[in-house]
Amino acid sequence: MASHPSRAKTWYGHGLPYLAKKRLPGHLIAIEGTDGVGRSAQIELLRPWLELEGYAVSNTGWTRSPLLSETINEAKAGHRLTVTTFSLLYAADFADRLEHEILPALQAGFIVIADRYMYTAFARNFVMGADPQWTREVFGMALVPDLVLYLDIDVKSLIPRVIMGKGMDYWESGMHLALGIDLFDSFERYQGRLIDEYRRLSSEFGFVSVDARLPIEELQGELRKHIAEYLSAAYGKPRPDSADNRASARKE
Amino acid sequence: MICVEGIDGSGKSTQLLLLERWLRSRGYPVHFTEWNSSRLVRRSMQRGKKKNLLTPTTFSLLHAVDFADRLTYQILPPLKAGMIVLADRYVYTAFARDVARGVHPEWVRAVYSPALRPDLTLYFRVPIDISLERLLAGRAKLKYHEAGMDVGLSTDPVESFRMFQSRVLEIYDQLTLEFGMRPIDATAEIPNQQRVIRTMVQEILRNYDRNRANEKNGVTSQPR
Numbered sequence: 373m374a375s376h377p378s379r380a381k382t383w384y385g386h387g388l389p390y391l392a393k394k395r396l397p398g399h400l401i402a403i404e405g406t407d408g409v410g411r412s413a414q415i416e417l418l419r420p421w422l423e424l425e426g427y428a429v430s431n432t433g434w435t436r437s438p439l440l441s442e443t444i445n446e447a448k449a450g451h452r453l454t455v456t457t458f459s460l461l462y463a464a465d466f467a468d469r470l471e472h473e474i475l476p477a478l479q480a481g482f483i484v485i486a487d488r489y490m491y492t493a494f495a496r497n498f499v500m501g502a503d504p505q506w507t508r509e510v511f512g513m514a515l516v517p518d519l520v521l522y523l524d525i526d527v528k529s530l531i532p533r534v535i536m537g538k539g540m541d542y543w544e545s546g547m548h549l550a551l552g553i554d555l556f557d558s559f560e561r562y563q564g565r566l567i568d569e570y571r572r573l574s575s576e577f578g579f580v581s582v583d584a585r586l587p588i589e590e591l592q593g594e595l596r597k598h599i600a601e602y603l604s605a606a607y608g609k610p611r612p613d614s615a616d617n618r619a620s621a622r623k624e
Numbered sequence: 625m626i627c628v629e630g631i632d633g634s635g636k637s638t639q640l641l642l643l644e645r646w647l648r649s650r651g652y653p654v655h656f657t658e659w660n661s662s663r664l665v666r667r668s669m670q671r672g673k674k675k676n677l678l679t680p681t682t683f684s685l686l687h688a689v690d691f692a693d694r695l696t697y698q699i700l701p702p703l704k705a706g707m708i709v710l711a712d713r714y715v716y717t718a719f720a721r722d723v724a725r726g727v728h729p730e731w732v733r734a735v736y737s738p739a740l741r742p743d744l745t746l747y748f749r750v751p752i753d754i755s756l757e758r759l760l761a762g763r764a765k766l767k768y769h770e771a772g773m774d775v776g777l778s779t780d781p782v783e784s785f786r787m788f789q790s791r792v793l794e795i796y797d798q799l800t801l802e803f804g805m806r807p808i809d810a811t812a813e814i815p816n817q818q819r820v821i822r823t824m825v826q827e828i829l830r831n832y833d834r835n836r837a838n839e840k841n842g843v844t845s846q847p848r
Binding site for chain 1: 667668671672686689695697725728730731734
């Protein structure tokens with residue numbers, strides 16, 4: 373896990389070359405996982421806990437940018453998008469939030485919790501048949517998160533959760549891909565493929581995977597454990613061998 | 625696929641219109657498409673421009689969404705149907721303007737990699753002063769983004785236009801070499817430019833005519 377005291381941030385690709393290099397003392401934690409796995413409920417519980425611990429928290433969520441959320445909703449209602457157009461809309465939404473929400477909060481030393489991050493685009497685009505290399509290049513402007521927590525679930529355990537929750541939705545069931553004869557069938561196949569890809573990305577990008585089949589409180593406990601571990605390393609609980617580092621940091 | 629490129633006020637749209645008239649009169653099936661014209665992102669674009677919410681990256685990506693939508697509905701179907709597509713601005717506009725705004729040149733090329741290469745790209749070269757003169761003659765003032773005011777080079781729109789569009793011009797010149805765009809002297813008289821353009825177009829249509837004739841199974845078709 374990332375535990376470098378320098379807390380250097382890295383960009384996924386070319387980044388945003390026109391931005392002045394500013395220090396980003398905050399922390400970016402991404403919560404990934406497929407539709408209906410319980411990300412938002414968990415994030416809602418993380419925030420008050422972090423605030424009690426003394427950290428300032430800022431949230432950001434997929435397709436929630438002021439610039440594009442309306443356009444994305446309209447486009448989804450109209451069924452006129454190809455996977456390429458979709459990807460670019462999501463990338464625009466992401467870039468808007470990156471520059472107007474995520475980076476300013478990181479500059480101010482906040483912990484930013486991102487409900488989904490670029491990996492969602494990677495997984496969906498792959499399943500929808502877009503060139504994975506292209507998707508990754510488009511997201512070259514992204515900042516790499518300090519920690520990615522992946523809520524892992526198998527499709528069999530996911531199904532009852534979604535049905536008892538808000539129900540199966542056209543897009544989350546992959547109906548646009550015409551994968552199955554009915555909603556259920558399509559959901560099972562589409563989400564199965566998405567989960568396979570998320571798991572592959574998890575090992576490629578070193579996500580911290582947690583078992584999302586756990587009851588809400590237990591899952592929350594797992595997430596807190598990983599976040600606390602990361603934060604205590606990042607804020608440097610002084611270790612004997614780090615005395616030199618701190619001395620030189622003071623000189624700067 | 626034929627497209628025109630150049631800074632605002634270079635006269636490219638006028639020339640494309642004249643070309644379209646001519647092609648239609650000769651019986652060619654023509655489809656016209658214009659940069660930033662899809663309904664899909666119109667609202668986001670207006671909102672972003674009005675409230676000055678756009679960054680170089682979101683400005684670039686919104687135009688890419690527009691382009692991808694037009695590629696799907698306006699460019700690929702007519703091309704597959706054997707029509708001639710005329711595009712007022714193409715990906716090179718993004719390569720020039722977005723890079724002048726500060727995005728990475730490789731990134732913007734990657735974003736537009738689903739695009740296909742035009743058969744002919746005409747680049748209308750014009751000095752900044754002439755384009756300014758033409759734009760200001762037609763209307764009271766320069767548009768905010770056209771003048772590159774968002775880049776923050778100058779608070780005076782005319783001065784900002786000059787600085788921003790000079791950068792764009794410089795990049796266009798490099799792109800001319802990189803992508804084999806055909807330069808047109810946009811300071812020349814309108815009919816003279818059009819004559820040069822029609823000659824170039826005739827040249828690339830030779831193949832097109834031959835293919836169409838072959839498709840008609842030996843029957844020679846002479847579009848008039």
